[in-house]
Amino acid sequence: MKDFIIVMKALSDPNRVKIIKMLQHKSMCVCEIKAALKLPQPSVSKHLKILEKAGLVSSQKDGLWVNYHLSNGRSTPYTATILENLKHWLNDDSEIARLIEKIPFLNRKELCS
Amino acid sequence: MKDFIIVMKALSDPNRVKIIKMLQHKSMCVCEIKAALKLPQPSVSKHLKILEKAGLVSSQKDGLWVNYHLSNGRSTPYTATILENLKHWLNDDSEIARLIEKIPFLNRKELCS
DNA sequence: GCACTATATTCCTTAAAAAGAATATATAAG
DNA sequence: CTTATATATTCTTTTTAAGGAATATAGTGC
Secondary structure, three states, X not given: OHHHHHHHHHOOOHHHHHHHHHHOOOOEEXXXXXXXXXXXXXXXXXXXXXXXXXXXXXXXXXXXXXXXXXXXXXXXXXXXXXXXXXXXXXXXXXXXXXXHHHHHHOOHHHHOO | OHHHHHHHHHOOOHHHHHHHXXXXXXXXXXXXXXXXXXXXXXXXXXHHHHHHHOOOEEEEEEOOEEEEEEOOOOOOHHHHHHHHHOOOOOOOOHHHHXXXXXXXXXXXXXXXX
C-alpha cells in the first residue's frame, strides 16, 4: 500500500507529470527540464527526487550533468502499468503538446551556461 | 491534465484506496464503510465525495441510505484503466486482505442503529 | 406536525506538501 | 589549489489537504 501511495502522490503534481511526458521523448538534464518548465532549479531537483523515489524515473551522471530518463518500471507493479499508459494519456493536452514540440529545440550547451 | 491530477490525488490516500478495494466486492453504504474502516462518519463522507468527484465511485439513494459502488470509469480515460488494474493491485496487501475477509460479516441492520 | 436516523456540510485546527532563498556538494578546467 | 558550473540539500514560509467537533439536510415512521 505504501508504495502505491508514493506512486500516486508523485503523479499528483502537474509539473511532475509534465516531466514524465517530456522524458518519454528524450533523456534530459536538470537544466533542460528547468528551461522547458520555467521553474527554479531547486524546484526541479526536488520534483525529480520525488519521481525517482516513486520508481518512475532514473538518473545517470555524465560529468557535471545528471541525465534523467524514464525508469524501466520494475520497482513496483504500478509503475510499469502507469508508465505504459502514460505513453498515450495526456497527449491531447495542449500544454503538454506545446512542451513536446519544443523539446527538439532545447540545446544543453546554450541552456547551461 | 486537471482531471488526471484529480484522479491521482483521490488515489493518494490509503483510506480511499481501501474503500475502492472493498467496493470491488460489494456495494456499501456509509455506515458499513465507517464500521469497516473504523473512521468517523463525516470523514467517510468526505473521502467518498473526493472519490466521486474523481469519477471513481458513484452513489445511489435508497431511502435513508446511500449506496456507493464503483463507477463504470467512463468519466475519463484514466479512471477506467486504473479501476481495472486495481482489481489485481494490492490484493496481497495484508491490511486489504483482512478488510475483504470481513466484508461478508458486515450487517447493515446491526451497524446502522 | 414531531422524533429519529443516515448522511452531508461547515468551521476550525492540525499535519503535510510545495515554493523560495540561501547554501552545500561535486566535477571540470585552468 | 582556485574558479566556475550543474545539481542537491537545507531551512523557512506559504499553501494545501486531512481530522474532528458541531451542525445541517433529508428521508422515515409515528
